[in-house]
Amino acid sequence: MNLRSQVPWGAILFIAVEAMFFAALFTAYFYLRARIPVWQPLFGEKPTWLGLPTVNTIELLASSVTMQLAVESIKRDDLARVRVLLIVTMLLGAAFILGQIYDFTHLGFLPTDSIFGGTFFLLTGFHGAHVIGGLLLLGYCTIRAFKGQWSAHRRLALEGASYYWQFIGVVWIGLFATIYVIG
Numbered sequence: 001m002n003l004r005s006q007v008p009w010g011a012i013l014f015i016a017v018e019a020m021f022f023a024a025l026f027t028a029y030f031y032l033r034a035r036i037p038v039w040q041p042l043f044g045e046k047p048t049w050l051g052l053p054t055v056n057t058i059e060l061l062a063s064s065v066t067m068q069l070a071v072e073s074i075k076r077d078d079l080a081r082v083r084v085l086l087i088v089t090m091l092l093g094a095a096f097i098l099g100q101i102y103d104f105t106h107l108g109f110l111p112t113d114s115i116f117g118g119t120f121f122l123l124t125g126f127h128g129a130h131v132i133g134g135l136l137l138l139g140y141c142t143i144r145a146f147k148g149q150w151s152a153h154r155r156l157a158l159e160g161a162s163y164y165w166q167f168i169g170v171v172w173i174g175l176f177a178t179i180y181v182i183g
Helices: 009-035 052-075 078-106 116-144 156-182
Strands: none
Touching: 009 078, 009 116, 009 156, 052 156, 078 116, 078 156, 116 156
């Protein structure tokens, strides 16, 4: 079978399940937002979406670009570039997680403070767990890259990992818009 016609179906199926999971979380958020008489995001007076959450968004979007560049590089058998791009992707993902941890500890509210607080931590916490899972997957891909196990003809799992990482970025854009911009 020609590699061009191969598709990482396992990754696609997993992402479809995860998309349904996040769709349920978004549905719960909007349902509660519509049903609670006083839906008060607890960010205070300052527009926090201009600060750390925006930096986190830029980091995650940049990591999506570097991940895609890694896939394009392996298609050209440029394994040295793949290694560098995977490391950069992981560093950007780790910076995102560190930013989220910092944000969680400096928000000034807890999940038990309100319905908004609970749904905020639920949505962003589950997303953060998925980013950590993605980082573990990228770590595995990076180890394989340093062992020379990727090539233009052997890259299907790397492409599947890329699909997952891109999915994480798309979900964050939805979360950022929903929580920080819309409120």
